[in-house]
Amino acid sequence: EAQVTQNPRYLITVTGKKLTVTCSQNMNHEYMSWYRQDPGLGLRQIYYSMNVEVTDKGDVPEGYKVSRKEKRNFPLILESPSPNQTSLYFCASSFRPSSAGARYEQYFGPGTRLTVT
């Protein structure tokens, strides 16, 4: 089954304790992205990756790191989490958009609900 998986689905942690949220897709997609969803703000892009070893900042990258060492995986790293990073996080993937058009839909994972106390 084609899917995007995220782990963990729920996480409660304390301020400053490093954590990693994993994301994996089995569709051979080049493009992967992380979003956070907050009430009243919709989804905002944190980081994205156009391909292996190619990553770039989205709209709200502060406090986050990513890496793309393999095509299927795109982990999100919070080196020193703070309470304002309490949110619902989504990973998404798609085939690589090109300058000819951004026509490919993104497939979303089930989400990771993170609480930082």
Place this chain on the structure above:
Amino acid sequence: AQSVTQPDIHITVSEGASLELRCNYSYGATPYLFWYVQSPGQGLQLLLKYFSGDTLVQGIKGFEAEFKRSQSSFNLRKPSVHWSDAAEYFCAVAAAYSGAGSYQLTFGKGTKLSVIP
């Protein structure tokens, strides 16, 4: 940079009534437009998308949307709402930028739909 406005934060309709959710976008070139639905506790599912051609596009679950370039709108419609349609709906615009090889998917803040049985 592109932007998306969903003017209605929350809409309530009776089951069987028609539905229209509004979406306005801002983008300098031909937009690639999407509607996603998020059921409670779930990830995002694509309802429909517009890239080019016929301005009225059909999606899953009986939804359709009409692209109106002159109004910069991409409103979502359904002739008869079912109780299972209660969810949050997100409009999104995608843009690919040549040269820089960058790509961005920008979401509106969402419209929450409640359905009265």
